[in-house]
Amino acid sequence: MTKLLKNTLFENVTHINESFSKHYHDTYTVGLTYDGVLKTYNSNKSFDFYKYSIRVNNPNEVHEGISQHWSHSNFYPTIELLSNLYEQIFFEKKIPFFENHIINDKVLFFKLHNFFDSFFKNEDEILIETLLIDSLSYLILHFTNYTKNYNDIFDNKIIVKRSLELINDCIDENISLDKLALNCNLSKYHFLRVFKKEIGLTPHSFIINERLNRANNLIKEGITISEASLLVGFNDQSHFTRNFKKYFGYTPTLLQKNSNIIL
Numbered sequence: 001m002t003k004l005l006k007n008t009l010f011e012n013v014t015h016i017n018e019s020f021s022k023h024y025h026d027t028y029t030v031g032l033t034y035d036g037v038l039k040t041y042n043s044n045k046s047f048d049f050y051k052y053s054i055r056v057n058n059p060n061e062v063h064e065g066i067s068q069h070w071s072h073s074n075f076y077p078t079i080e081l082l083s084n085l086y087e088q089i090f091f092e093k094k095i096p097f098f099e100n101h102i103i104n105d106k107v108l109f110f111k112l113h114n115f116f117d118s119f120f121k122n123e124d125e126i127l128i129e130t131l132l133i134d135s136l137s138y139l140i141l142h143f144t145n146y147t148k149n150y151n152d153i154f155d156n157k158i159i160v161k162r163s164l165e166l167i168n169d170c171i172d173e174n175i176s177l178d179k180l181a182l183n184c185n186l187s188k189y190h191f192l193r194v195f196k197k198e199i200g201l202t203p204h205s206f207i208i209n210e211r212l213n214r215a216n217n218l219i220k221e222g223i224t225i226s227e228a229s230l231l232v233g234f235n236d237q238s239h240f241t242r243n244f245k246k247y248f249g250y251t252p253t254l255l256q257k258n259s260n261i262i263l
Contacts, residue, residue: 002125004081004132007220009255011074012120016249022064022201023209023247028082029057030139031074032112038072040065040101043200047102054103054112056139059095062200073116077136083150085136094147096140103143111135159184159191160198167207171214172233175207212247215240216255225252 008027015036031054038049042063049055049065049072057063059079079095087093115131166183167175180203181191195203211232218228226237229252234240244252 002129002132004129005075005077005119007217008078008081009076009216009220010116010119011072011250012116014071015069016067016071017069018067018249020063020065020067020249021246022062022205023212024060024062024201025057025076026059026213027076027078028059029055029074029076030112030136031055031072032109032116033070033072035071036067036069038065038067038070042101049102052104052109054105054109056098056101056103056143058097073113073120075116075119082136082140085133086140086144086147089137089140093150095150096144097146097148098139098143099145100143105142108135108138108142111138159186159194163191163195163203167203167210171207171211172231174233175203177203208243209247212244215244215252216248219252219255225256228252 011031031049033049033051033053033055035051037051038055040047040049040055040063042057042061049070055074083093083095086096111131112135115128115135118128118131162184163180166180170179177188177191180195181188184191184194186194192202195206199206201209211234215228215232215234218231219225223231225241229237229240234243241252
């Protein structure tokens, strides 16, 4: 496995019919549809991810969707990977963001297709890296709409900043609404309104999603499912498994079985 793709999740799935609840990833999502359709919702807008189109989600972007006979290849490149490529192209450390969630570009489609094909066939590392850099560089050069400073993923508003810091420090604990509101010197009512407006999720949904993202990474690193669920604050493994499947569309057992490739 090339170092550029260490712990990067790949999906290569055919003809699935699934619903995906509101969630986000701490990585980008870049994928191709080969058949069927995924109706996805980003920022309260609906998009159809149909045959021969390209889908891009930015890090921490809340989305949900419903798939119908959907055959696709996805991967989840890290913020570090995209920001490093951006720096190599423009000589400044920035995080590129893409407003076009569905892209129709034959050149980009075949660049990504060739990259996926080389990866799933386990071709030589130098070929995989070359095709990866070629496709992501094309994406950055042609479709970046704006950038953010590195380490500034969410808007730098004090209430959100304080909340994210507290959640990060206490992710394996039972974090109460009282504690979150008090941390920002707000009433629970006003805290809930501000948090939902800025993040797009309720505090509870955000915490669950953050725990699941961390567990996802731990399992990919070889930690057992039961240990990963406990480390991120799930005391009931069946509850953890239900939420995992609800958010990601696959079970933690499938992730563990297939390492970083979901088939």
